[in-house]
Ligand SMILES: Nc1ncnc2c1ncn2[C@@H]1O[C@H](COP(=O)(O)OP(=O)(O)OP(=O)(O)O)[C@@H](O)[C@H]1O
């Protein structure tokens with residue numbers, strides 16, 4: 486039976502300063518998948534062994550580099566994971582997925598989180614599995630193992646999340662190497678392996694309010710930092726002083742961003758961090774100076790500034806003066822010979838959606 490639907494998933498910015506692996510906001514920049522299932526048109530799937538033809542719009546980020554084989558592309562690989570956990574080896578015959586991706590890859594705007602959420606939703610839809618968003622988050626967490634980007638992408642808005650304690654057996658299932666969860670690209674062979682299903686209700690989250698006057702300025706440098714590399718430079722242990730520094734700010738920030746009018750004297754210091762940003766300066770030239778020198782007193786309208794996710798994008802929250810704030814940060818990066826683009830984004834309040 487021919488069927489078509491669309492999946493849309495927002496970009497996201499994680500951490501928001503002190504909330505490393507905890508806070509995230511969905512951003513109004515959407516990865517979209519136009520999906521067609523039409524058994525009569527099977528040739529359009531490019532003879533893919535999993536029955537799935539993939540195309541990207543030419544203006545998509547990563548257009549010339551993302552893999553188009555269903556067992557290599559992060560979106561369809563994730564969908565195959567969900568399907569194979571649920572007794573389907575492949576996509577339905579004649580599945581076509583056309584992707585439009587405006588989210589820059591490897592820049593700290595949650596491109597992989599959006600791809601994983603889109604992939605889980607795709608598996609859920611084509612397999613007609615009927616999972617709730619909460620259950621789909623479990624699948625996402627088997628792939629992207631920190632909850633901040635995927636919760637923001639799935640649920641939208643401003644969210645805080647944590648992972649529940651797992652039993653030893655659940656822990657073993659969740660810590661299975663990613664290659665065994667997603668399967669290695671097999672060159673077309675179906676290995677027949679059934680991947681591990683996720684434990685139930687791994688992620689817990691809460692949605693905060695957000696003062697809608699606050700806009701997000703994303704200043705996006707022209708180089709990539711992979712999340713894995715950016716996590717690799719972090720220490721394994723912290724002093725109590727540094728942890729308390731972050732906890733105090735985290736507690737204040739979640740409410741400060743709801744207040745009307747927003748108070749820059751509260752928000753700016755509450756967005757400081759000692760857990761990840763100081764260590765990531767080795768990967769992002771100029772980071773420390775940028776974070777400390779663009780302030781609400783030099784740029785009225787600015788509320789706070791931080792590294793977006795694992796970087797290198799800088800996220801500035803502001804109610805006014807957007808262009809001047811962006812230009813100042815772009816100028817500071819240009820002194821390090823780094824070019825940037827910038828976007829003014831609203832929050833994506835609704836999160837990931839499927840529509841007909
Ligand atoms: N739309 C997409 N289609 C296919 N692969 C994608 C897509 N989006 C992201 N990816 C994969 O995810 C990788 C980027 O993931 P990574 O976690 O390093 O960065 P990010 O998600 O953009 O940043 P952050 O997690 O800090 O917000 C890309 O190099 C690509 O392999």
Ligand SMILES: N[C@@H](CCO)C(=O)O
Pocket residue numbers: 499500505506507631633634712715716761794795
């Ligand atoms: N919390 C994550 C977000 C990036 O995926 C990090 O900072 O590494």
